[in-house]
Amino acid sequence: MTADRLDLARRTRRAITAVALALLPAMLVAPPATASTDDATCQPDADTACVAGMVLNEDNDQVGGVDLTVTGEGFTADLVTTDERPVAVAVPDVGRYVVAIDASTLPDDQPLPEGAETEIEVVAQTGATARAAFRVGAGVEAPAAPSETAEDGETAGAGTTGGDDGVGAAPEGDASLVDVNWGQVWQQMGSGLRFGLLLALASIGLNLVFGTTGLSNFAHGEQFALGAALGFITVNQMGMPLWLGGIVTIAVCGLSGYAQDAGIWRPLRKRNVPVMQLMIVSIGLSITLQYVIQLLIGGGSERILSSNPRPLTIAGVTLSAASWISMVVALVCVLGIAWFLTRTRIGRATRAVSDNPALASATGIDPDKIIRIVWVMATGFAALAGLMWGASFGSFNWQLGVQLLLLMFAAVTLGGLGTALGAFVGSLLIGQVVELSNLFIPSDLRYASALVILILVLLFRPQGILGRRERIG
């Protein structure tokens, strides 16, 4: 009787939440007319990079008739803004461009704010439009003015860089408003496979750590971003070849995993600190690492490979050569991890510790040694994944970590928390969902689809595809 009632209550809840979630995409598919983001003068595709500029007044309306100049990579173009949509120009090479505004062509009642920048630097990438937005008008506060009131809010400075060069924006592929055809679906599935393989390489580590220690490591996303950041420093700034930079990056990040376990996690395990407290410690660690990454690479978008990506078409899917190589490396690594876990002594011991640490240590396995190896593996592979991500996805910034953390959690929950194979399957599925959803919803929201999946999985099959019931508590 009680069981029936509980079941009914649970089903009702599921239905309510599912309806709420189902409404979400409906709201997304019908964007208001003003959100139209296509720039008629330049349509970005796999070989074309666009730079767009717009001038916004204080009501967020576009101001027309203003002269803009795009310069960079030996290329110059003059644009005149319209009051309907951003003006865009196709640029010959990817890289950094400066969009400058001619303040004398602004309307008299819409002056540039006192102290505002007249130039905005953007990073152009193939398949995307890099946007520079200038904000004008009397009511607009001058951004970044060093006043007392700007002290405790990070709000200042958001004014002039409202375009894509702002923090955290995913490149706008703007496929959302194009008619969907099968070729595009196939291409997106190829991108999804790339996404999924790189995600798998990172999330297997997350799942191994969870399996052996019970800790949901919130700092894992930062380990991923650290890989990309160190890759940028070694390859782009210090000029190392990619393979050498990669080895240095992986070594440094693997060491960071070793040091973390030796300095933080093992002493805390010895003190029997509850897992919940460990999670909060991992959050403190993630915020620390995030600022370390900001110290290393600054606040802007960076690229690991500065040269123009070379497109390569395999089976009708066009991706950059670096992407194809990354996919192969990721697949080899994932297979290697699978071999390690099933065929080697240490790998089997790892799975034994995952299943039952007490029993494992009774059979002569040293759980601390195994956990140490797992930490080094997890951080090392996360760094490799981050590095390859940076090399194949164009530019990245310091927010990469939190974006990927979310997707990794969605992937491991979908596949089954604590199982290595589950992380692989879940990641491949999440990769497909994210890239295919790109066809229907604006690309700066494509990661949101991962959360919808996360909630649906928790509602209907909380143990995930391959997980076991007892783990979810």
Next chain:
Amino acid sequence: MDEFLRILTQSLGEILAPTTAAMAIAAIGLNLHFGYTGLLNMGQAGFMLLGAYGFGITLTLGGPIWLAFLIAVAAGVMFALLLGMPTLQLRGDYLAIVTISAAEIVRWFGRSTLWQEWTGGASGLQGRYFKDPFHALSFLPEGRFALGPFEYINTGSDSWFTRIFAWGLVALLLLFVWLITRSPWGRVLKGIREDEDAVRALGKNVYSYKLQALVIGGAIGALGGVVYAIPTAISPDAMGGRTMTFFVWTILLLGGAATVFGPVLGSMIFFTAYMFMRTGMRTLSEDTALGNFISTTQVEFIGGMLVGITLMCLVIFRPQGILGNKKELAFNVR
């Protein structure tokens, strides 16, 4: 010396700043989640941002101010229900995973071009859209007022009225939390935190109590977002980011979880120390040779790093914070 006094005054000004009150309110909400019920809500910034949007958008569209507050609270309640219903029957870390993700997604929606005409996109909603109806509530006369070295205008963005309103709300919420946590309802929450099965054995619906705690704490968090936005602006990146959530956590654990005054004390100490450290380092960087090594932007990053390290050290060495009781925080996640 003058310089030092200036930095000190500026830092002490943070004790009563509206932002301090706003973060204290958010921490009071989180205290109900984590301190009293043992729920790991890692997305308090999402609640705050939603509350601020609910408030700001209602006023921008011309709604009355009581409706704006109501919608802000309703936004927090809806968000809590959406996140709590699928996760609260599972082990604690699922709630953490879902809330940290959802808060990030609220921020992406906020800065997306999709609903730009309401949310203002990445640059957010500026204060002048919603400040006037709030300032119209002021009962203070025109002019300025000085209390020792702290002089502000009576009514305006960074004003005495904003401070009175913010701290008045803090006092009300403290009274509310004090009353409900010493009621039978509050004792059930603490029971859930200590031993869920024992509470279940008494015939209580643990899931329902957890959901109620999540909803009430989330609504309080949404109010914190409103108070945070009133003196400045609604900016998705400054307010909705993960950093904001972690600052709230640091404040709560610093003051002491599961205590009534912990969040307020934590917020005052946190912001005073944070401001002192940043302005101090910035002045050193501008005026001394230290500037050759550390630029003023790097000071911000170093400040953030120190917050992260503080959070780690607090959990490791003093999980009960300043006011808390160590025995009360020895519970484990379920």
